[in-house]
Amino acid sequence: MALQSMETLSGGRWVGADSWVDVYDPTDVREPVAAVPALSPEAVTAAYDAAEAAFGVWKRTSPFERAKVFTRAAALLRERAAEIAEAVSTENGKTRAEARGETEKAADFFEYYAGVAREGYGTLIHDVRPGTRTSFQSEPIGVVLAITPWNDPLLTPARKLAPALAAGNTAILKPATETPMSALHLARALHDAGLPAGVLNVVTGRTGLISDALLDDPRITAVTFTGSNQVGETLRVRLAARNVRFQGELGGKNASVVLADADLEAAATAVVAASFGQAGQRCTATSRVLVQREIQDAFAEALRVRVAALRLGSGRDADVNVGPLVSPGHRDGVLADIDRAVAQGAKIDVGGAAPEGEEYANGCYVAPTVLAGVTPEMDVWRHEVFGPVVVLRAFDTQDEAIEAVNDSDFGLAAAIFTRDLGAAHRFIEAVDCGQVAVNTTTSGWDVHHPFGGFRDSGSAFKEQGSEALRFYTRVKTVAIHYGG
Known part of the structure; x- marks a missing residue:
């Protein structure tokens, strides 16, 4: 009853x-x-x-x-x-x-x-x-x-x-x-x-x-x-x-770009908040992270440390950072997306499965997940997962990064992390998204800020x-x- x-x-x-x-x-x-x-x-x-x-x-x-x-x-x-x-x-x-x-x-x-x-x-x-x-x-x-x-x-x-x-x-x-x-x-x-x-x-x-x-x-x-x-x-x-x-x-398939001159610690903190807040169940969540090649290892390590520190559990526990997904069906769909990405060649860097343990046994949990080695041919690069899953991909030049951001049917939100004001403005003008952020997360707009995306978003x-x-x-x- x-x-x-x-x-x-x-x-x-x-x-x-x-x-x-x-x-x-x-x-x-x-x-x-x-x-x-x-x-x-x-x-x-x-x-x-x-x-x-x-x-x-x-x-x-x-x-x-x-x-x-x-x-x-x-x-x-x-x-x-x-x-x-x-x-x-x-x-x-x-x-x-x-x-x-x-x-x-x-x-x-x-x-x-x-x-x-x-x-x-x-x-x-x-x-x-x-x-x-x-x-x-x-x-x-x-x-x-x-x-x-x-x-x-x-x-x-x-x-x-x-x-x-x-x-x-x-x-x-x-x-x-x-x-x-x-x-x-x-x-x-x-x-x-x-x-x-x-x-x-x-x-x-x-x-x-x-x-x-x-x-x-x-x-x-x-x-x-x-x-x-x-x-x-x-x-x-x-x-x-x-x-x-x-x-x-x-929908959205939002990307964050991290240039080599960025404050890596601040960028990693922002990406974790943007990717795993609300267990990734928001249209503005960052799901693709593009990292300039010369800093990819350092950034991946900073991200790995922060994701591993997240506490998964009931949202009513004060020390929990990431709650469950909304339903068993949605949980199973997110886990299937992860399995498909691995089958297509992605590597699990963090997470990648439902957590084990009695406290998780009857809930809809998916561990916060980072996938590396992702290519544009993989489904996880293009399809909205709508869960606690983020993918990493390296790039060499800013033009390449912008092309990768726009390589999507969606156009909701994008972000760039850089100390270069010129690079920031080039990014703002070139990305085909309704919302753009510089050195901050891709969500959290105030009520008086116009909200919405382009294209299929x-x-x-x-x-x-x-x-x-x-x-x-x-x-x-x-x-x-x-x-x-």
């Missing part, structure tokens, strides 16, 4: 269902730790009914009132941070520090967009016609469907909902089946902060049963999705014929900051002739 049952939010009410979906703790998957409603297709349609009705109210609600709701919600997230972080860690496996940081960042999003909601929503523009005053203004677009992943189960819903709701839209949120509790905590904070009924509705359940009701409702104006390329491309094609906006934040619409509002608004131009 599940230890905790959590109702979901629909039409301003907390509702259950005739059946429930179990939620598991990836540190021990023998018994479920919670259950959430497995909604029916009819319940999904009812959520859209509520969102449609609420849109007429919310779009006319003063932005100052929206800001007050957001400010109260942010305060509640901070007040409940310990409880919420516990839920994040329990269902996802993150360390306590990572889960607490995610909770604080979710509050940041609503505080930031509370301020943005007060900003201007249009501007005057010149008109060639005498006696005419012309302007343009932005408007909300309607009912938005947000489909969010399991790797950032609280932060990603906040990243999407805050700008969507600040602009005056209403939303249907479909959290990942593996990690629904975090999203329900977010919904609870918004509900308790005074968000009107129907502005946010959370759909939990079995995707195969409710996907048609979720995706084919004619009232959807936009879908924002974070997840795999396979699902993202399916959604893009499915929605295109209906002229529904699509925003995709998809996502759509043209950025998330975060003022750029996020482009996806959630439309522009209306107005000309008024007053004579003269």
